[in-house]
Amino acid sequence: MTAQAPPRVLTVAGSDSGGGAGIQADLKTMLALGAHGMSVLTAVTAQNSLGVQGAWPLPAEAVERQFRSVVDDIGVQALKTGMLASAELVETVAGLLSSVAAPVVVDPVGVSKHGDSLLATEALDAVRTKLLPAATVATPNLDEVAQLTGVRVSGEADMRRAAAAMLAFGSQWVLIKGGHLPSSDDALDLLTNGTEEHWLRAPRHDNRHTHGTGCTLASAIATYVAKGYDVPGAARAAKAYVTGAIAAGFPLGGGIGPVDHGYLWRGQQPDSSPSGV
Template identity: 80%
Template sequence: MRTPPPRVLTVAGSDSGGGAGIQADLKTMLALGTHGMSVLTAVTAQNSLGVQGAWELPAEAVRQQFRSVIEDIGAQAVKTGMLAGAELVETVADLLDGLTAPVVVDPVGVSKHGDPLLAPEALEVVRTALLPKATVATPNLDEVAQLTGVRAETEAELPRAAEAVLAHGPRWVLIKGGHLKDGDTAVDLLTDGTAEHWLRAPRHDNRHTHGTGCTLAAAIAALLAKGASVPEAARGAKEYVTGAIAAGFALGDGIGPVDHGWCLGGDRR
């Protein structure tokens, strides 16, 4: 019998348009050679134009999904995304207690279109309960500001942003600098407070970038499940998401998704 591939569990919301959330995570995990599993936290009505509605699942539904997977199948890495409200954040943080697998926390606060995906009252629970469970936290610059009050606008300010996030307890933080205005390079900073790893890639002139944050965090989780170190996983995920952005395509009337299958070959025109 075939040996099963590494198993990765995503705990996140559904994107009905298929570009972000659970859908993006599972596509990424498949593309990178792992078996993706899911705990659904919320359902969104979402398309290329934005989020038209969002509904949280009950905490007990989230708890039962998680236990069903972990107690029978197990996971070699876990990724968290949209958790919506304070009760769900606290529930997921409790479920992660005692887990030996690495945890990637994407502290999703707003959608690509600026729609809120995290209740204001949940921020403190993210800071105090969820971030301390993270092997790697992957906030973008808006999420850094939301969580810490630190607003980074240049590459030189990324270490200060990372320090502010690390103060809340994750072992590593990857500050995503895609929103920086300076330069033609997309630069991210990965650090544990001691070592700094600067990840650089060319910026692609493509507006269809829906799902980049979910995709990057899911890719890190997949590569950690395959045995990579945190710096190795971050570098591999950066390469994967850069290719996915370059291949992003129009879908609907707004911002289309990145192409999660860009590396799988075949005619994808």
């Protein structure tokens, strides 16, 4: 007998040589949640727990050929984008996405966990005008919201304003990640399409080893969408998975360690699932 293929999810992102974020985190997440992960590499980074020591974008032709090789033969049921590095790559990837009917999760990666830039300043306009209009759901953190819209979020009241500014660029849904809000006792996110509004809350865990959270969340959403969840259901399930991965995060090297993508395999569970309203 021939086994049935699991859901197919494609990540278009950069490599993290330390294994905590980027393509590596995406593929680990997809495997942990029951999908077949595939990859289009956009950039190579020299990266570890202390930061990013170097980054080298790939040629646009290499990105396009990887994409077409996967999509034209294997096909995809959802896609996720991460580090795109340059305006040329943003425009190339946006054009490729327009040829695929599958839902797209855009993680508009601008800076690393350590504050290192992963997107050229001149690429911001291409993200706003080319990439975000192709998104089924965009998942910016608060720094990326400020970078793209100029809106600075200092409390829950600002999150609606940030979401409206992001939606104006054309994505169907936006998930404003409020994990860095100092004024909140919970890790609070806002998911909205401009009509529906879903506030997702999860407990904060006293764990500094959180490298890769953004990549992991976006990949988890893409995986759940590929498995048939609607966007709100995918976001809630993805947040539950990431909450557990953060709780199980472990030290690695001399800096910030990664979340644990494989905690479910070891029978560990998050302290509580996110609530949503």
